[in-house]
């Protein structure tokens with residue numbers, strides 16, 4: 353079966369979506385990612401959507417779900433590279449995806465993930481002391 | 482109004498939703514739609530095609546390239562012989578869904594289009610028409 | 616006078632197609648020299664022979680109303696002729712000449728063809744005149760519409776020029792808006808801001824509306840949507856310079872600026888943007904004084 357590859361980079365997982373996904377493919381990605389977070393004990397997920405020319409409510413909901421589920425699994429998700437036309441259209445559609453963290457590109461997304469993790473870690477240390 | 486081109490596509494599987502998006506995108510490019518207008522139209526098509534498949538139990542999309550007063554436009558008609566929509570006003574409200582979903586498809590497609598029309602008869606089927614101009 | 620039930624035009628055009636075309640082309644070239652415009656020979660020839668073909672097809676239908684489907688192809692041809700002439704800077708008259716110049720060549724043929732039948736000649740001339748006048752007028756109308764389009768595009772171009780997005784600092788953009796905002800202008804400006812965010816990789820953008828006298832619901836909503844879209848792309852967007860009246864209007868209109876960061880002026884917004892980006896400004900003179 354067709355699948356979107358998930359790359360492991362140290363503590364993080366990286367997914368680059370390059371195809372126009374049909375609904376089942378999007379659902380499979382959601383399942384695969386949650387499984388991978390647990391299997392590889394990842395702390396963060398980067399989803400690069402810079403090649404996506406369209407996001408409808410289905411794909412939008414998938415991105416929100418991945419964010420929520422990763423949170424439950426103690427990982428952070430950052431969605432990176434959304435194109436302006438896609439962003440304007442999503443807002444017009446009525447999806448502002450409030451719980452989803454975003455960054456302009458993979459590099460900035462990586463920085464954001466590190467910051468999140470650092471502040472998480474320091475909170476843990478604070479609690480311990 | 483002049484009809485420049487038209488094509489009918491079946492919507493009976495998830496792959497057909499992807500295909501509807503792709504054909505709509507190509508036609509929008511051919512008519513010189515700006516990127517933002519292409520994206521809005523394709524997204525509306527995707528939402529309505531999915532409704533046709535899921536709620537209408539399949540149907541078809543009729544895509545038309547039209548010209549009026551030197552302006553080009555795309556019109557898409559989604560038709561199914563499914564259960565119909567009992568309360569259209571309700572269905573057009575943000576957040577209304579009988580499918581445990583977000584309820585954004587119909588109202589969103591309306592906001593993304595220049596023209597929007599729903600005709601639905603319970604028990605007979607549903608027809609949604611959208612148009613977007615360059 | 617009654618128009619004949621069946622016009623002989625299609626047959627005459629068919630019979631004399633080559634001659635008609637040659638005469639007409641010669642006529643147009645002569646006129647063009649007088650009007651001091653230059654026609655592209657190949658393009659003109661193909662437009663003329665297409666016109667003849669469609670005129671024959673149209674008159675066969677025996678329906679003089681050129682807004683009917685039988686004339687759809689003809690209308691399309693004339694639209695494209697008008698469009699290309701308008702773009703090349705022709706006047707409306709020079710554009711309509713394309714159709715009117717055909718009268719001379721056609722009438723000469725008609726006269727020869729109906730030399731022995733005065734009634735038929737009168738009828739055919741009448742039919743042809745009416746038809747060509749209609750087609751000529753249609754050309755002028757289309758010319759007008761194309762000009763309007765060109766003007767609209769130029770206006771849009773000016774709008775884009777009138778609102779430049781500037782980079783205040785590495786990674787910080789500002790969009791100083793000045794003058795009256797209508798919803799079309801706001802939408803355009805917002806799109807160019809988002810585009811600039813991608814191009815420059817700036818993670819903060821400030822929309823400064825100090826120079827904006829009033830804001831209506833639609834404009835306020837566009838501002839709101841832009842901030843949300845920027846966030847989806849991964850950039851923060853602040854609004855600065857909201858004057859008291861505008862603040863009142865916004866509240867009054869019931870627009871919820873809820874999660875949006877607003878600052879009294881551009882300076883405060885920049886300070887916040889720099890802080891967020893981890894930047895500080897140090898006064899080196901004071902530092903030196905202190906060291907001394």
Ligand SMILES: Nc1ncnc2c1ncn2[C@@H]1O[C@H](COP(=O)(O)OP(=O)(O)OP(=O)(O)O)[C@@H](O)[C@H]1O
Pocket residue numbers: 409410528532533536537561563564565566572573577578579580581582583584585586587588607
């Ligand atoms: N073609 C159709 N036939 C029958 N009912 C329909 C059809 N299209 C929409 N509906 C009804 O209208 C409701 C609203 O549709 P809409 O697309 O706005 O939301 P949704 O599909 O439930 O959620 P979303 O599109 O956000 O995933 C649907 O839940 C369904 O009850």
Ligand SMILES: [Mg+2]
Pocket residue numbers: 528531532585586587
């Ligand atoms: Mg839907």
